[in-house]
Amino acid sequence: MIGKLDPETLRTVLDRTGASNPALLTGAAYGEDAAAIDLGDGETLVVSSDPISLAAEAAGTLGVHVACNDIAAAGADPEFLTNVIFLPDDDPDTIATLTSQLDTAATEIGVTIVGGHTEYVPTLSRPLLSLTAFGRTDRHIPTGGAEPGDKILLTKGAAIEATGIIATDFVDKLRDEGVDEAVIDRAATYFDEISVLEDSRALRDVATAMHDPTEGGVITGLVELATAANVDMVVDREAVPIRPETEAVCTAMGVDPLRIFGSGALLATVPADGVDAAETRLGEAGIASAVIGTVESSAATDVSAALVLDGERITEASDDQLYPFWE
Structure with missing residues (x-):
């Protein structure tokens, strides 16, 4: 385990x-x-x-x-x-x-x-x-600060860390699966984007919550955000940005880019009227971002807070899908 x-x-x-x-x-x-x-x-x-x-x-x-x-x-x-x-x-x-x-x-x-x-x-x-x-x-931002009505932002994209890991630790498998060498080389440079310090600096004045999605990726990060704030994170999978290199290496490994190491991206919840300012600040810092969903009140008092991904309620984080490759 x-x-x-x-x-x-x-x-x-x-x-x-x-x-x-x-x-x-x-x-x-x-x-x-x-x-x-x-x-x-x-x-x-x-x-x-x-x-x-x-x-x-x-x-x-x-x-x-x-x-x-x-x-x-x-x-x-x-x-x-x-x-x-x-x-x-x-x-x-x-x-x-x-x-x-x-x-x-x-x-x-x-x-x-x-x-x-x-x-x-x-x-x-x-x-x-x-x-x-x-x-x-002078302004601590907890994971549990999200409020109903907030919008959910993701910077950079899913599986930034995992893309770099796969391109270095599992390069032989990628080659066996026919992944182009230039794609592997670009994927290996993703380690240069692991820090979210600049992402945080751009968002910390407006965000109600921020979270670093590590193992288990974006899905685990959203479940943790939802649980910490006792709210639902309602997200459209198609809205989550996935870069071409990430798509290529994940397909070769047979893993879901939303369920593997996600450091390098920052999840943030922002009041709806603050989204334009947040995206402007990120853009000025040269950081790509996307609104991937909305924070809502949990459906009922007896229902656990959840990530609602394309209508599916997810209340528990799953194991990172890269782990079996190291066993």
Whole structure:
């Protein structure tokens, strides 16, 4: 078994989070991207941790961006980062690659790596990273902030992260399936778009909620948004942008681009009268976006909040469809 805990098991874990503190504004909860801590004087510290255990060719790069994207989705600029690295052996090339990727990715977005921990764990078959990011904001944006009537925006497109992973970790399969080499090369560059910091900066003044769709992709991200806010996310699949390279590599792998790693895109809910401004700001930043649906009140009090995708109610996130390819 690989991936996120099911909601019930996760609830058990989250119910045991330790002593309470009045400074905690947003704590551990299903779907929330980051904790929010009141620093006083109108300032909020947001904190988020994320692991990287797969995507071997770009683990360091993804580790930085996945952790920092959660800070960005909470309305802050990531400032500091700690990294924990577990190595299966003492291969100097692995160490050099990981540390180089971590340093480059952090430098690119202006984040300072302030510490962490590194050790050997021979029982591992591949490196395991866990990174914690920190940032400050004067307007924390929770995952659970969506309101009925809001419009749902998606930046860039579905499966940005997965497209890069497939083009690097599974390149031989793509070639076996006849995917054009130029398509593979373009897909591999998608790692350059993993950060959503600029997306967040364009949207944070108008968004009611933002969320970074990671494992499980856009569908899981929308389920988490719906659950956190206790609303329905009503979405038209045809409205979700899917780039040609993504379509090509997903078809070759036999996976749904809406159900695989989605970092690089940002889901946001925006009041209907703020959509034009949001799209203008994104356009000025050179970021493509699309309105993919509407936030609605849940159908009844005894009905779970859901993603309503082309009329189908989805209340539970499914496993990421790329996971079986690493087993």
